[in-house]
Amino acid sequence: MSRNLVSVLRVAGSQRVDGRAGRMAAVAVQKQSGIARSTLRALTTPSSGHEPNPDLRTLARLSDALGIPAAFLLMRPDDWTMLYSAFNGLSMPLNAVQKVASRQKEKKSAGDLAELVLRECGVHPEAAPMDVPVDAAELDRLQRRNERRRRNCQTISALMLQGRRPSDIPLDTVALAAAIANQSTPVDPDQRQVDVHVKKAS
Secondary structure, X not given: OHHHHHHHHOOOEOOOOOOOOEOOOHHHHHHHHOOOHXXXXXXXXXXXXXXXXXXXXXXXXXHHXXXXXXXXXXXXXXXXXXXXHHHHOOHHHHHHHHHXXXXXXXOOOHHHHHHHHHHHHOOOOOOOOOOOOOOHHHHHHHHHHHHHHHHHHHHHHHHHOOOOOHHHOOHHHHHHHHHHHHHOOOOOOOOOHHHHHHHHHO
16 A cells, blocks of 8 residues: 555656656645645555554545545555456456346346356356366365355445446446456465465565
8 A cells, every 4th residue: 555655646746847747745645635744654654564554534535635546545466457357358248248138137136247247258157178077176166266256246246336226237337347256256266365465475
């Protein structure tokens, strides 16, 4: 989070005389956000071994002052990579969601629609290859991976479309939720995403 905040502050100020992006001064951040200087200093220059842990109110104030979603301040490089991949793979879900929606007589939840989109795309549920012997451990991994992808469809859809009735769900958002759910499903369903990032960072 500190790295993200410092990166944004480097370019969030007024344009410089040479035309390049200018740094946003701490005073301007404090004035626009109401965050104390000591808090801002702790967020931008954390002491060794102590990652900053701002509360949601502080995050919201910072994001409002900087004009970006609060979630962007928390995004890790691998999170961005996952999103890029989801966007790159969005054409199939966008086509599939139209077909799925036209076949549904009763309105489904966004999570159910996202899962149906991935079924239409042929990526969910994953099945063992017919012509290759597969051991019980691999079959178990596939089942757990399918379950993880199903849950991802539900949780990501709930985040992106919370509070919407099934009749008001935008289909392009369902397609994006399906793409993100598929992209964020790890090969090893027992591997927590946070563990992957911790290992890469160390």
